[in-house]
Amino acid sequence: MQALCRDCLTRFDSATPKGGRCPACHSPRILSHPELEGLSIAHMDCDAFYASVEKRDNPALRDQPVIVGGGTRGVVSTCCYIARISGVRSAMPMFQALKLCPKAVVVKPRMAVYAEVSRAIRAMMEDLTPAIEPLSLDEAFLDLTGTARLHGAPPAAMLAGLVARMEAELGITGSVGLSHNKFLAKIASDLDKPRGFSVIGRAETEAFLARQPVRIIWGVGTATQTALEQAGIRGISDLLRWDRRDLSARFGQMGDRLWHLARGQDNRRVQRDEAVKSISKETTFDTDTTDRDLLDGHLWRLAEQVADRAKAKDMAGRTVTLKLKRGDFSGLTRRHALDSPTQTADRIYREARALLDACREPGPFRLIGVGISDLGPGSAADSTGDLLDPDAGKRQAAERATDAIRARFGRDAIIKGRSLR
């Protein structure tokens, strides 16, 4: 059977499917699988990514339960494996997490640092294959089909090398799932966390899936799960008993997808990150609010952040969107199409403000967000002045001057009074 040492990357023929040690370095971290060299779709997921970065940057935290998340209303973004022992999970409200694990150290997320590490990981992935589909900062699909000859090593060895390199150079551990399609690769990466490497081969696919609950299927959330349960479907084995047409009739498109996934069939390709479709920012308030002045202040800050992002990416949007979430979590969005694309905070703010003014709902609101979409190149942005608003040109010139000052002296070197509200 094909085998691989995950530490020294030596490939050898293993007599035993499990156990044993590497003949070269005697490491026990052996990966052996009959289809090891024939699989090429992988999913790599960093282990407790934000928390790992925090532990790496602050060794005092190494043996403590760490929760990354923030604010009194915040939720857990990531928690380390020590905190998970106490039952803390991602997306859990902070107060609940702290009840479960009172000794946890709560760290505010430092997104800029995580993004930096993510970029470094991405660069390492690029050495393996151009076919990378990032799902977030810390996970991505990789398609290594046809790279074995180029690298002189099978995908499994290259992936083991990737996580070893991440660990050595960045101090971040990751888990890999290797299979013959995205659906199974994603499931596999979760089987052996942290620092794991799992393989699901073609031969074992059906038998493996038949043992799993339906919630393992990506996209099956609580709502779908309830609907499936009402139809008597709990496990994937239950799904296998259903006729394809009956599933489609009952669950629509989702039904057809479930039919295929239950059989381990997934022909979605690993797609290089798609072009950005929208740029948006939102903020959740500490307490729900009806205060229009406060909303207005947030609106300006968010518009400014969206504009910064658009300028950094050299993009401009033709549609401005305002998003509000009511106290009961229900949301409302309003959008407006512009006659020419924009990337300036001034225009984004004014358009969003008009949308807010037109919104008769009194609130209270718990969240406000602003975004631009229908994106195009930044060169076309704000290029035609407004005859009826001759000051618009001056405001835009002021914004460009402000940007230049900030680029030189830092973000807070110059701000609008409006943003202090």
Place this chain on the structure above:
Amino acid sequence: MKISIERGTLLKALSQAQSVVERRNTIPILANVLIEAEGANVSFRATDLDIEVVDRAPAMVERAGATTVSAVMLHEIVRKLPEGALVSLAEDGAAGRLTITAGRSTFNLATLPKEDFPVMANAEYASNFSAPAPLLRRLFDKAKFAISTEETRYYLNGVYLHVSTGESGPVLRAVATDGHRLARIDAPLPEGAAGMPGVIVPRKTVNELRKLLDDDEAQIAVSVSETKVRFATPVLTLTSKVIDGTFPDYTRVIPTGNTRRLEVDAAEFARAVDRVATVSSERSRAVKLSLDEDRLVLSVNAPDSGAAEEELAVAYGDERLEIGFNAKYLLEIASQVDRENAVFLFNSSGDPTLMREGNDTSAVYVVMPMRV
């Protein structure tokens, strides 16, 4: 109700009515046309609650009465009937049907009660005057392209028709703008129009009105109030609500100090703009005008797709100037010029540019430049 009417007469009367009717309707009766027969006439009335059109035609009325049927369906039926056919419309009140017969064809259409049809309330018009069709046609036709489609600035979604003072006395003036370009068209003030309140005539009304104005000989009776405007010929009456808003002070927008003068053959200019703009794939195609002594170079530089350049011999005697415009805007204003050369007056590459036909100030266009 029972009438007989010549197919051509009926088709003409119906075509205006069915075009006012909105294709998607939540109120069923708004899809219908109200047919009223009395004396030797039949009238067809259609509305979308903002515009109402009443079309009158001579007919043989056997039995007076009124009913409503689907405007689009009736129009389609009549359109497909052979030319010269005599069409009879007979209402069977009890069955709720209108029977249409022509030759060997018979159609039955469902009717809705005439009492449910919303008839626009008659307004007190502050001003009534008569204007020749060509005068009104020129005002609306030349201003129309600049009407804004931006709904947030709803007060720009129409043509501002009002009385003003032109270079040689009082004028009836039409102004439209979308913030990027503006059209200001003047016509000699028709007798009796001096007291007319300024109104914003909505885009749809401008389009519907156009069909009334085709006849060069026609005199149009115009009635204006603060909330409504009416255009009428002996056979057709179009009544429309006006946009409830204040048109911005456009006079500030029209530059008066632009001195750099370019004179160019408008058609030749438009064709050149159209040609060079081809290489730009962006939606807002920017064309750069480079002006030097009697020489104009039009150029487009689209990094992704390519570049184009064309030179034109023009009359220009000022300093060198480079200025960019949206190609679409340039084409639209250039196409307004039909008799003389187009005269452009520039200030700087960031200021609004003025365009007119020769030295004629009765039609003035302003266009905002684009950063290139």
